[in-house]
Amino acid sequence: MEKAYDPQKVEGKIYQYWLDSGVFDAEINPDKQPYCIVIPPPNVTGVLHMGHALDETIQDLLIRWYRMRGFEALWVPGTDHAGIATQNVVEAQLAEEGLTRDDLGRENFVARVWEVKEEHHGTITAQLQRIGVSVDWRRERFTLDEGLSRAVREAFVTLYEQGLIYRGARMINWCPRCGTGLSDLEVQREETQGHLWYIRYPEPDGGPGVVVATTRPETMLGDTAVAVHPHDERYADMIGKTVILPLMEREIPIVPDDYIDMEFGTGALKVTPAHDPNDLEIAQRHDLPSILVIGLTGKMTEETGPYAGLDRYDCREKVVADLAQLGLLERIEDYVHTPGQCQRCDTVVEPLVSTQWFVKMAPLAAKGLAAVDSRKVSFIPERWTKVYRDWLESIEDWCISRQLWWGHSIPVWYCDDCGEQTCARSDPTRCAHCGSEKIRQDPDVLDTWFSSALWPFSTLGWPDETAELDYFYPTSVLVTGYDIIYFWVARMIMMGMHLVGREPFGEVFLHGLVRDEHGQKMSKSRGNAVDPIGLMDEYGADAMRFALAQLITHGQDVTYAPDRLVGARNFGNKLWNASRFVIMNLTDAAPVDLDTVELSLADRWILSRHSRMLAQVDRQLAGYNLAQAADAIYEYVWSEFCDWYVEVAKTDLYGDDAARKATVQTILRKLLSEILRAIHPFMPFITEDIWQRFAPDEGSISRQQYPQAEETWRDEEVEAQMGLLQAVTTEIRTLRAELKINPGQPVTVSIIAPDEAATSLVASQRQAVCSLAAVEQLDVATAPADAPSDAISAVTGGVQVYLHLAGAIDVEKEAARIQKEIAEIEQDRLRSKDKLQNPDFLNRAPAAVVNKERAKLAGFDQDLEKLRAQVKRLSSISR
């Protein structure tokens, strides 16, 4: 084995080995319990970012853990066609060639997108493989492949037949740049510095009329009323009268409506039903007409007369200028507002009434809520349940049609003869209503999230009643970021409940988003995105995974911390070298039966700690506390196994006692075997590589059993005893360090223990202490006639440690050091003493807590007494 672990050399080979040996393949196995995760499908044209790295790390960790615990673990991979996002990517490519999608025509354009898809598919899957994803590649799916298209079709037709999908004219969000309608979720609001224009609408008889305030003066061309609050005294006598809409010279009514906020602007609201959802509601209450003034390309419609054909922003300027000219522009104020923007291109969207396809959400939302109320689905962390509930409880119908070319076609045909719709599972040749052959398919495609909503069951074969669906559905857990609870999680739950009749997954683990080192959201446009591939090139996939695992705490955003990568990489190297050491020393190992052979204190201690660690990892992983699980392993492996046990074991490994040697070898083999397996879900590559050297005949570590905590090894007493020895050892080391005695230079130490038990403990472990602290001669006594006069001293747990010096000691310095220690302990002692003098504490605190406090105080007293004696001794020396 090399002196240092080199991830670049092994990761590629190991992944190939896994693929070749089929260890990730899952089968339907009635003898095993299924455990299934479907991957949140990355956009097929996307590149891997830190969010994926985090998401895949968690899922792979869980899948590998369950697989090793004997579950039939299936992780289904796949990619998403990502309708609008992908279409935009390809359109941007075309733009560079000076082309638009219309130049190509629909068929050629879609063919082109498929080409791009094929190109990118290899990239994203190769990148996923770098992370080490243990997915069953045989089952890979694509949201636009044949099977999933059939699922989409089935879902659409079913919902259509049930009246849950309908076509209608409603207020939607329109992106003039993308040229498509959007759902409410695809609109993002960002604070923008704008203006508030105050415009006077005079009365027909030339009276002053009312002044309205608006952030969008161009929409006034479509105004059909002015609304005021019914209790607004300023306008009491205006209600029921009319005013003249300037520029259009249209007479419009003043209507009373409770919706009006009297504080805002002048308290008078211009009503543009075609371009504002609230205005539309007011219009419906007052039976007002609606006039579409901004068209689908963002240009003014024919309804706007002289303004027709103008871009909406140019029109705004002209309207404002014209109003100023007429003397009807009262004033302009700066104003911060939050216009909706297209999630994909940031263009300000236009709310407008349009005929689109919608999913009727109320009945589905009820099922989605029931799934959570009945605990069929639970969120981790739990607080997201409320976010989910709040959304479903006030949900609007979902606009699912998109005026795009890349996506699932809407399976509806319109009849030119009778005008009816035909919605069918297979393409019809004639109208289902009149039999006419003059039918045309709806040109629109579906929102990409419609197919995503079916993902957990469509990937398992739905709508067919496949064995996979039967065995693996409902899946076990969904792992994703909290940013797509509405987009994806909620819709999967609703669709699963409604279409399959069962929840798509039992648990939803929502993790945070990855931010840069300054806590900023990572994004391409900010230029602060960290490339996970670069990290893996530099530190290795295992280091990245482990670092991420250490940062995953419940729902908290993850701040990228380069330091963590270094720490994780170092940990991998530590594991590598500890393994190297163990493997090197097992050459002539003859295993012994640990249940019958005599074990040393250190043996029993490490077995106890080991067992404790495994229990901890188990508990923390079960609760999705990945960071705590990772830390438990890290801490144990480095600070206990390596720092103490391996060091103690060296004495036996290099010694003459064959029995002891065999025992230690047996323990090291067991521990290493279990450590490797315990770490494998976190760091799959390095553990596999070591495993192949450690146990070459046993096949992939990914198929070994996950180690279980063995309660019988737990031993509090042994842990306490070892704790004392560790404290003594550390004291000797501290004294050495203070005197700057080199590690190679052996010293003589006297130990004075407070009682027989401690004395025999230290005496029996003399060899270990000597080796750990490089002590040549160690004397142990219960109570010496005289404290050594040529030594400096320290006290721990009632045990006095004297380090003998060849020459005279620096009495001043030594006294100062001890005084400082006394002062520190004194503080703690006082706090402890106060507590124990408080009768309420004695009466009300549990006995165990009180006893613990008493022991603590006794310990302080004991140490203080000894330290004071030492001060006395020093002063006698100085005389």
Next chain:
RNA sequence: GGGCGGAUAGCUCAGUUGGCUAGAGCGCCUGCUUUACACGCAGGAAGUCGCAGGUUCGAGUCCUGCUCCGCCCA
């Protein structure tokens, strides 16, 4: 406007039902080629746990209010 999350060592963060003498990684200081590892070893310094109240024998942990930062919804 409503809701949620965060504020703990120089930095990034742990701290599960209140018992803590508040931890880790990185950084910092001192010493060390100790034959697994300098991606290392040993030792050390460093925190009024955002602020103000309250509950309690006991609060980083529970309650109330406030400040600042971030996010979501309207």
